[in-house]
Amino acid sequence: MAAEPVNLNEFQELARLALPKMYYDFYAGGAEDEHTLKENVEAFHRITFRPRILVDVSRIDLSTTILDYKISAPIIIAPTALHKLANPEGEVATARAAASCNTIMVLSFTSSSSIEEVAASSNAVRFYQLYVFKKRDITATLVQRAERNGFKALVLTADTPRLGRREADIKNKMITPPLKNLEGLLSTKVSSDTGSNFEADANETMDASLSWKDLEWLRSITNLPILIKGILTREDAIKAVEVGVAGIIVSNHGARQLDYSPATISALEEVVHAVKGRVPILMDGGVRRGTDVFKALALGAQAVLVSFSQLHP
Numbered sequence: 098m099a100a101e102p103v104n105l106n107e108f109q110e111l112a113r114l115a116l117p118k119m120y121y122d123f124y125a126g127g128a129e130d131e132h133t134l135k136e137n138v139e140a141f142h143r144i145t146f147r148p149r150i151l152v153d154v155s156r157i158d159l160s161t162t163i164l165d166y167k168i169s170a171p172i173i174i175a176p177t178a179l180h181k182l183a184n185p186e187g188e189v190a191t192a193r194a195a196a197s198c199n200t201i202m203v204l205s206f207t208s209s210s211s212i213e214e215v216a217a218s219s220n221a222v223r224f225y226q227l228y229v230f231k232k233r234d235i236t237a238t239l240v241q242r243a244e245r246n247g248f249k250a251l252v253l254t255a256d257t258p259r260l261g262r263r264e265a266d267i268k269n270k271m272i273t274p275p276l277k278n279l280e281g282l283l284s285t286k287v288s289s290d291t292g293s294n295f296e297a298d299a300n301e302t303m304d305a306s307l308s309w310k311d312l313e314w315l316r317s318i319t320n321l322p323i324l325i326k327g328i329l330t331r332e333d334a335i336k337a338v339e340v341g342v343a344g345i346i347v348s349n350h351g352a353r354q355l356d357y358s359p360a361t362i363s364a365l366e367e368v369v370h371a372v373k374g375r376v377p378i379l380m381d382g383g384v385r386r387g388t389d390v391f392k393a394l395a396l397g398a399q400a401v402l403v404s405f406s407q408l409h410p
Contacts, residue, residue: 105385112183119269120182126353128261133352133360137383140360144392163377163400164250164322164343166222169199171394175381175402176226176252179273181209189218196221203252203402211277212239216246224250224324228257229311231304235282240319242278250343251319253312254350256327258305261354312340324379327354329364331371338375345372346402347380362393369397 102108113121127134159170174195181187188202188210195202196219203224204215215223225243229236240251265271283302315323322343328334329349337345347365349358361382369378380393381402393401 116183119271122265122269123179123263123271123273124177124183126263126265127351127356128263128353129356131352131356133349133356133358136360137349137352137362138385140363141383141385141389141392144362146388161400163201163379166201166249168201168222168400170390171398171400172390173200173379173400173402174202175404176203176205176254177404178205178207179209181274186210188215192221192223193219195219195223204248206239206254206278207273207276209274209277211280212242212246212248214277216248223248224252226252226254226326227315228254229304229307229315230283230302232283232302233304233314235279236315237318238282239278240315240321244319244321248321250322250324251315252324252326252346253315254326255307256348256350256354257303258307259303261350261356263353309336309340312342316341328368329359329361331367334368334371338372342376344377344379347378347398348402349382351382351404362389362396365393365398366396 102111109125112124116124160167161171162168163173174191179187180191184190188204188208192202192204192215201222201224202215203226204212206226206228208215210218212225225239225248227236227239243251312323312325324344324346325337325342326346326348327350328337328345328347334345345368347361347368349355349361349364352358361380365378365380372378377399378397379400379402380398381404384390384393384401384403390401
């Protein structure tokens with residue numbers, strides 16, 4: 098009998114063995130040469146500690162507060178697509194896990210369970226990840242549904258004017274099922290003879306003109322706080338604070354968008370220094386162990402986001 102897995106890398110290997118190759122590659126792959134995919138992990142390895150001894154650590158409290166919501170540890174579930182490719186219960190099971198661990202789940206815009214199904218599944222604190230469509234009324238409808246179903250914040254993913262070139266998906270001709278939250282709102286039957294339908298769908302429907310001025314529009318249609326995800330530079334961090342976001346997520350999209358962008362842990366300190374505590378800063382990408390979480394906190398993050406697709410970014 099095989100030994101039980103004891104760390105995320107071992108769970109990754111189990112996932113590789115259990116999932117169809119197309120789905121595993123979809124979850125685990127990155128853009129182009131996958132340089133940033135590897136660097137997200139390796140950059141953590143280059144950070145070491147200066148341990149101090151004879152400090153009383155008999156009482157440790159890992160809890161923290163994100164946007165006034167207390168969670169058991171500074172670890173949040175990141176938005177990742179199509180959980181039903183890995184588990185028949187999909188995001189409903191993920192939400193229940195978040196509730197049992199007393200943490201926040203960020204529901205992916207490309208979820209395989211609907212906003213309403215996830216909301217009814219548990220009492221987990223939920224944020225909703227948002228992309229902006231060319232047809233803005235679709236985005237507005239999704240925002241309204243998230244508000245109506247008790248989601249507590251929006252996470253605007255801002256690093257995807259076009260989907261990154263994920264060559265494994267192109268080679269596999271990755272076919273994704275219809276997106277549950279878009280039923281009745283948008284046809285996603287975009288043909289693509291040369292690659293993945295996921296890439297074709299995204300590039301056909303997403304608004305590549307999205308810019309800073311559109312944050313004003315988004316704020317005008319919701320009362321929910323807005324976090325912005327995808328920031329890697331001092332300049333964008335300052336701009337985000339100026340337009341009034343409630344938080345920043347330092348992220349390179351799990352290395353799935355622009356290859357040769359910096360590892361998130363390498364970009365974190367620059368963003369922290371620019372923001373100067375005015376809004377909370379979270380980060381994702383490359384987190385494997387508790388020591389990685391500690392490194393992110395030591396460099397100024399309030400929490401990290403993790404997910405299956407973080408197992409190989």
